[in-house]
Amino acid sequence: MRILITNTALAGRGGSELYVRDLALGFLERGHTPLVYSPILGEVAQEIRAATIPVVDYLDKIALPPDVIHGQHHLETLTALLHFPRVPAVSFCHGWTPWEENPPRFPRILRYVAVDLTCRDRLLFEHGIPDEQIQLLLNFVDLERFRPRTPLPARPQxxxxxxxxxxxxxxxxxxxxxxxxxxxxxxxxxxxxxxxxxxxxxxxxxxxxxxxxxxxxxxxxxxxxxxxxxxxxxxxxxxxxxxxxxxxxxxxxxxxxxxxxxxxxxxxxxxxxxxxxxxxxxxxxxATVSRDAVVDELLELYQAVRGEYDASEKAGADAEEKAVASYLRWVAPVVKDAAHARYERTRFAIRNTNLQQTAAHRETEV
The missing domain is CATH 3.40.50.2000 (Glycogen Phosphorylase B;)
Incomplete structure (x- = not known):
């Protein structure tokens, strides 16, 4: 199974970046073909690619479509859905506060995964995701890497x-x-x-x-x-x-x-x-946080989503286009606010430079 995993960035050693790395390694070990997409690549992307897992910053570098999209972060998830028009997706929520963790709504997103009860509440009570579409899948640890230490001392040092x-x-x-x-x-x-x-x-x-x-x-x-x-x-x-x-x-x-x-x-x-x-x-x-157990559950979920999508009546282009229009309407204020903030910073920098030059000129005159 070809599994495309998306993430907003693969540079710093954050939680979602390392989640991608560890899952991709788990899928590869099971004989599947993980593919990783992020527009911002860095240290973690290099680690993933060093394990012979393809990593791209442009989706047109991928010649064969994936079988399923593992979508982390709404911008990258929607980018992948639009680039691969007949591929179903599972959307993941890793946090309560990050803007990137807002769940996208799109006809081909058939399941939403929450990594804890807090994220589940965000999906269910703030974004109206139906309960039957949400799966709780708690975070994991690579137990082969994080091995038990020697017994702790009676008092911490x-x-x-x-x-x-x-x-x-x-x-x-x-x-x-x-x-x-x-x-x-x-x-x-x-x-x-x-x-x-x-x-x-x-x-x-x-x-x-x-x-x-x-x-x-x-x-x-x-x-x-x-x-x-x-x-x-x-x-x-x-x-x-x-x-x-x-x-x-x-x-x-x-x-x-x-x-x-x-x-x-x-x-x-x-x-x-x-x-x-x-x-x-x-x-x-x-006894409860094994990465391997999560890999098993996700592979089962991906197969279920593929089967459900293949057996279902497909949403037409109109439904997908309306979903994109709603998304753009939602994201537009954020983009405009960011553009305005950049404009104000530039204007302030220019004004500050002009004031410094004027002050320097006056000192020269004196």
Whole structure:
């Protein structure tokens, strides 16, 4: 089966980029033909192509149509649907807030996948996607890469902030303060501090406690570290056996971050650390987050969508054209606002340059 996967970018090491990489590798290992499309290519695209998986930034480079489109991010998903006019699609929602995660509406999108309950609510209650078209498929971890660490110490000694947005202007100072109060050595791994790592699995085993959310939190839990949920959006609990099922269904994400971002809150969560509980959390996580299980479910879903599309009465060109018209009407204000912002920035830059030149000229005259 030829599976075309789309994504808004394949440059930085973000969650959706790495999701694409890991799925594409899983499909290839099963004997399928994954193809990856993104208009912005970079480090992650190079990793995917190094595994002999085709990666393109223009769809006309693909000579044979895919059998199904795995659509991540609405602009790229709709681009693929229009380029391949007789191919069904599955649309994915990976987040509650990103604009790119808005679900596109189109006759050939037959299913929508939410990676947690929060995303499911976004599809169901903010965008009117019918419940029967939504499938909940929780996030995964490549367990071959993220292997268990040695047993945790009775008291944590080394901590890590594992987040691309961690910086002095976000949640890093509060975490640093909390760790200093408890005598914990702290490191940071993420894009904002220019410390992103292509092999985080080799780093995580060095730490007893990790501050993370989402995919990063799941990877740390799979390795066996204790995890406090934390991001610029707020603080969540230390992940324990008692809360694990609830937090897993939320992808250890934004809905779990209900506490204010203060050193006092973080200190309290760190103080809940229990090595045995953390190791039991890791054991349970490893039993439920396998990438291979998700690959199996997705391949089954793709086959079902192909069969449903082949057996159904096809939507006419009019229906697809009206869907595109509705999409353009929806996206137009965003494009216009961006264009206006660029115009204002240019105008400000010109005015600033003129003022500087005038000031310099007057100083020369004096």
């Amino acid at each position: 080394r901590a890590l902030v594992f987040n691309n947005h961690a910086a002095e202007g976000t949640h890093l100072p509060a975490i640093r303060d909390a760790c200093a109060r408890l005598g914990l050595a702290l490191d940071v791994m993420g894009a904002a501090t220019k410390t992103a790592n292509a092999q985080p699995e080799k780093e995580l085993e060095r730490y007893d406690l990790v501050f993370a959310v989402g995919r990063s939190a799941l990877e740390a839990l799979a390795v066996g570290t204790a995890v406090v949920l934390c991001s610029p959006a707020g603080v969540g609990p230390l992940v324990t056996v008692q809360d694990l099922d609830r937090l897993r269904a939320l992808n250890c994400g934004i809905r779990a971050l209900r506490m204010p971002l203060t050193p006092e809150v973080l200190t309290h969560q760190i103080s809940r650390y229990e090595a045995q509980d953390a190791m039991e959390v890791s054991r349970r996580i490893r």
